[in-house]
Amino acid sequence: MKRFPTTVPGLDEILHGGLFEGGVYILEGPPGAGKTTLANQIAFSLAARGGKALYVTMLAESHSRMLQHMLGQSFCKPELVNSSVLYLSGYRELEEQGLKAVVQLLRSEMARHQVSLLIVDGLVADIGQSRPEEGVRQFVHELQSLASAMAVTCLLLTSGRGRPLDAEQTMVDGIFAFEDYTYQWRSERRIQVRKFRGSAVERGKHTFCITSDGLRFFPRLEALPHGAPAVDVGTAPVGLGVPDVDAALQHGGLEPGSGTLLVGRSGSGKTLLALAFLAGATRGKPALMVSGTETALELVRAGGLCGLRVDAALETGALCIYEQGAEDEALDEMGHKLLRLVDEHRVTRLVVDGMAALADTVAFSERGYRFVGRLLRELKLRGVTSLFTLDPAALAAATGSRDPSGDGLAAWFDNVLHLARSDEAPDSRRLSVAKLRATRMSRNTFDLTLGASGLTAT
Structure with missing residues (x-):
């Protein structure tokens, strides 16, 4: 017919x-x-x-x-x-x-x-x-x-x-x-x-x-037929953006096409680490940042405090920032919009800064885990190495859950990192590696210092 x-x-x-x-x-x-x-x-x-x-x-x-x-x-x-x-x-x-x-x-x-x-x-x-x-x-x-x-x-x-x-x-x-x-x-x-x-x-x-x-x-994202990989992700590692941390990884960076969950409470430095990850983008291999709470101007200022030239990356086209609006969007609307932006900008690196924006939707409590799993698969098929930040308190507020740990979400990611404030100094953070897939690491904890010359690890 x-x-x-x-x-x-x-x-x-x-x-x-x-x-x-x-x-x-x-x-x-x-x-x-x-x-x-x-x-x-x-x-x-x-x-x-x-x-x-x-x-x-x-x-x-x-x-x-x-x-x-x-x-x-x-x-x-x-x-x-x-x-x-x-x-x-x-x-x-x-x-x-x-x-x-x-x-x-x-x-x-x-x-x-x-x-x-x-x-x-x-x-x-x-x-x-x-x-x-x-x-x-x-x-x-x-x-x-x-x-x-x-x-x-x-x-x-x-x-x-x-x-x-x-x-x-x-x-x-x-x-x-x-x-x-x-x-x-x-x-x-x-x-x-x-x-x-x-x-x-x-x-x-x-x-x-x-x-x-x-x-x-x-x-519905997880109901779509499974497709073949659209691009060859290659074997070149993707740096996290902190030299000493990348050096501790088996191949000098994250597995290309992998998905990483960065967990930490508000103020722990998740956004700065995400900006350091995006700093590795180029005009030929651009990056996209989906910001749930901060504007592009605020991200430029925050990056500048640590020597990250976010403004220069925006000017050259190496980076695109999409500000997630406050409009009442459905879960699949957000997912399809994200994939559309990835396709339009031919993104190779992606940061979703604030998973609470996805969780603050009507359908997330019923099918959020399956949705995130399929979203990560679609990104991998496109050759995108992604990093999602998660504030457990914000996730709990968005979902009304009594268990704000996000352990169910973490199961879908290849890598899980935890970032926390250090009691020793206001500019120090403790980075812990909770999970790695398809790679190894010589050590599991790092002390990060936020300075004008960037993020350094010891």
């Missing part, structure tokens, strides 16, 4: 290639979940590729009112309205003659305009019948016959409330359930493909967001 790509970011990935030509799909969910925006986004995307779409509303909302809201979206092109994206109301036919008259209207308009996409917004029961659910079943059956015969993909939008739609749901080719999930003070939008004929899909629930560019979907 021929695919009908939606071109909506992330959605075709969930569907393993898109919808099917001639298929009938139900989009159900509460008002405001994003169904109408998604349908218009798919319609305008088709029109931009030279196709035609027919958008039929079954309720009394005017098209002009709906389009006023859509004009705020970048995909909505006014010049395509009524030429490639056609709007039609079926409300009068439904009210006066019932669903049979709506079918006749659709058949006529689909043939007249030669559309390849039909959207029926507001699937409702025919209240004039003694058995309204039977009327809807017949409507869907006739619509499915039309769609198949004319090779038109059809989207049926419904709130999923009121009368049950079990009868016609057994007949359609796919059912997409939209959800606006609320947890305490936070919320996130989710979609679940409850039914899909013709191919496998990414099962379970996936998050999405609505932006000025339309909907963007984020397939």
Whole structure:
């Protein structure tokens, strides 16, 4: 069967290639979940590729009112309205003659305009019948016959409330359930493909967001198929950035492509050690730092106190700093954004400064460990040597856990380091090596000194 790509970011990935030509799909969910925006986004995307779409509303909302809201979206092109994206109301036919008259209207308009996409917004029961659910079943059956015969993909939008739609749901080719999930003070939008004929899909629930560019979907990271390594990481060691510590490592640095967890309480020097690690980046092998609490200007100043020229690395392009915003992002949204930044900047070194930002999400308590494990795998496949910092107190506050040690997270990392303040001097830190994979070390503890010439170890 021929695919009908939606071109909506992330959605075709969930569907393993898109919808099917001639298929009938139900989009159900509460008002405001994003169904109408998604349908218009798919319609305008088709029109931009030279196709035609027919958008039929079954309720009394005017098209002009709906389009006023859509004009705020970048995909909505006014010049395509009524030429490639056609709007039609079926409300009068439904009210006066019932669903049979709506079918006749659709058949006529689909043939007249030669559309390849039909959207029926507001699937409702025919209240004039003694058995309204039977009327809807017949409507869907006739619509499915039309769609198949004319090779038109059809989207049926419904709130999923009121009368049950079990009868016609057994007949359609796919059912997409939209959800606006609320947890305490936070919320996130989710979609679940409850039914899909013709191919496998990414099962379970996936998050999405609505932006000025339309909907963007984020397939659940650990559910994605495992891919082959994208690059050869090579064998050259990756220095941690402290000469004496690197010298104590078997090959003079960390294993390329490895993931390191740096654990320490606030003020222990995790960020400075992370900046020292990033100092080994070059323009040809750039680095990325995702900062959870500090701005780029603050990081430049902090690095300058220890002789780390963060400003110069930013100017040459050897380093890029992304400031994690305070917006209420979903876990997978953060994960996909991170991988997108890695790909765009062709990063070889990565620092995520503050794992509490990942933990402070709705889904982390249920699947955070598996998510982190898959994220580290994706980074390794890209040849990225990564360092994540973890403040146990911040992790406990974000997750509400009584066990703030982070031992479950540490199991996913190749290397685990602990950094703590020294009681002997304010500028001294104690670095302990708790775990190393694929390499050895001649000693497990170091005393670090923070000075104007950088980090030194004894």
